[in-house]
Structure formats: C-alpha cells, structure tokens
Amino acid sequence: MAIVGKKFPSVSIDAMSDMGDDLKINVFEEAVNKNSKVLLFWYPKDFTFVCPTELHAFQAALPEFEKRNTIVIGASCDTNEVHFAWLNTPKDNGGIEGVTYPILADTHRQLSGILDILDQEVNYDEEGNESFSGSNVTFRATYLIDETGKVFHESVNDMPLGRNVKEYLRLIDAYAHVQKHGEVCPANWEEGKEAMNANRAGVAEYLAAN
Numbered sequence: 001m002a003i004v005g006k007k008f009p010s011v012s013i014d015a016m017s018d019m020g021d022d023l024k025i026n027v028f029e030e031a032v033n034k035n036s037k038v039l040l041f042w043y044p045k046d047f048t049f050v051c052p053t054e055l056h057a058f059q060a061a062l063p064e065f066e067k068r069n070t071i072v073i074g075a076s077c078d079t080n081e082v083h084f085a086w087l088n089t090p091k092d093n094g095g096i097e098g099v100t101y102p103i104l105a106d107t108h109r110q111l112s113g114i115l116d117i118l119d120q121e122v123n124y125d126e127e128g129n130e131s132f133s134g135s136n137v138t139f140r141a142t143y144l145i146d147e148t149g150k151v152f153h154e155s156v157n158d159m160p161l162g163r164n165v166k167e168y169l170r171l172i173d174a175y176a177h178v179q180k181h182g183e184v185c186p187a188n189w190e191e192g193k194e195a196m197n198a199n200r201a202g203v204a205e206y207l208a209a210n
Contacts, residue, residue, distance in 0.1 A: 002154065004151050004154050006151060008027055008031070008038075009114050010026060011026065011027075011114065013075075014080055015102045016103050018087055018099060025073065025102060027073060027145065031071075031145045031146065031149050032147070035069075037068065037070040037145060037172060038144070039070055039072050039073070039142070039144055039172075040075060040142070041054070041073075041075065041142045041163070042075045042138040043075070044135070044137040044138060044140070045077075046082050047082075047094065050140075050161075050162045052094055053162055055074060055096045057163075058072055058101070058165055059101070061165045062100070062101065065172075068169070070172055071101075072101040073101060073102055073104060074101060075103065076103070076106070077112060080105045083105055087099060109136070119137060119138070119139060119159070139156050139157060140162070140163060142156075142168065170190055173190070177195055183195035183202075184202075186206060194206065
C-alpha cells in the first residue's frame with residue numbers, strides 16, 4: 001500500500017543506539033519535532049550478506065545527509081540485543097561496527113506490518129484454516145519523510161538487490177529544490193542543473209533547451 005503524499009505512521013518502536021542504549025523512536029515525531037527530513041531504510045536481517053554493505057554505505061554518506069538536515073534511521077525485525085551484537089562485530093568479520101545512526105527493532109512487526117513490507121503471505125486450505133508462508137522479514141524498503149511528516153518517496157527492493165545511496169541524496173536535493181523554488185525537477189535532475197516551471201510553457205522551454 002503506497003503512502004507517498006501521506007503522513008508517515010506515528011508509531012513508537014524500540015531501537016538501539018550505537019552506544020548500546022535502548023531507545024523508543026517515533027519516526028514521524030523525529031521529522032516534525034526536529035524539523036528535519038528523515039531517511040528510514042529497512043533491511044531483512046542482521047548478520048546477513050547484502051545488509052552490512054548497505055548499513056556501511058549509509059554510514060559513509062552520513063555527513064552528506066547531515067548537510068541536508070536529514071536524519072538516517074535503519075530498521076529490521078531483529079531485537080535490540082541482536083542489533084547490539086552486530087554493532088559490536090568488526091567490519092572485517094561481517095559486522096557493522098562503526099555505524100552511528102539508530103536502528104529500529106520492530107520485533108513485533110508493528111510498523112512493518114502497517115507499511116505492508118513483510119515477506120509474508122496468508123494461505124487458506126479447503127476448510128478455511130489459515131497458514132502463513134514467507135520469511136516474515138522485511139524487504140529493502142526506503143522512505144523519505146519531510147519536515148511535516150509527509151512521505152515524499154518510497155521504494156521497495158527485493159532482498160538480493162542492494163540500494164544506491166547516492167540516489168537518495170539526489171531525491172532529497174530535488175525535493176529541497178521544489179520546497180525552496182517551487183519549480184519541478186525533470187528526469188535525471190541533479191543539484192546545479194536546470195529545473196522547470198510546472199506549466200506547458202515551462203516544459204516546452206526545458207525540452208527545447210535540452
């Protein structure tokens with residue numbers, strides 16, 4: 001169920017800090033109360049394969065997100081204890097030591113269930129009995145949320161497909177340009193490139209020049 005253009009669900013979820021502190025984080029309130037954009041990215045499991053590459057990639061880009069007044073938050077359905085163990089596992093042993101942003105522990109699938117990003121299907125037999133299939137962990141879902149708590153981007157990758165962190169920086173730049181200038185950003189727009197007015201004359205002028 002797409003939630004682009006809607007308010008992000010206001011739900012408080014357990015989380016782990018890099019220092020080992022147990023937290024409660026409400027992503028909607030993080031955006032609104034801190035007047036910041038938020039990037040929330042979900043990954044399937046701790047101690048897996050593609051996942052640590054993504055967590056380190058977001059960490060490496062953290063200064064760029066901070067320049068853009070954007071809070072980065074990771075999330076999976078693992079527990080805080082598992083998050084803490086992974087945070088204390090060295091990078092050269094498949095761990096995420098050095099990651100400093102918080103990680104949600106949506107153990108009860110409360111938020112991921114609302115977002116409908118779990119790998120789970122409900123099946124019924126001929127008598128109507130219910131059973132479940134799937135891994136019951138999240139796909140690689142990503143949400144960009146503005147300062148009002150509105151979602152301005154969401155995407156979901158299948159589990160084998162790692163994300164391109166630079167694309168989220170580009171999307172944040174594009175949205176900030178729209179917020180500041182009221183223009184719209186055409187295909188392949190990047191910071192410093194020409195945007196256009198959202199009318200027929202604007203698109204005609206842009207296409208003629210490009």
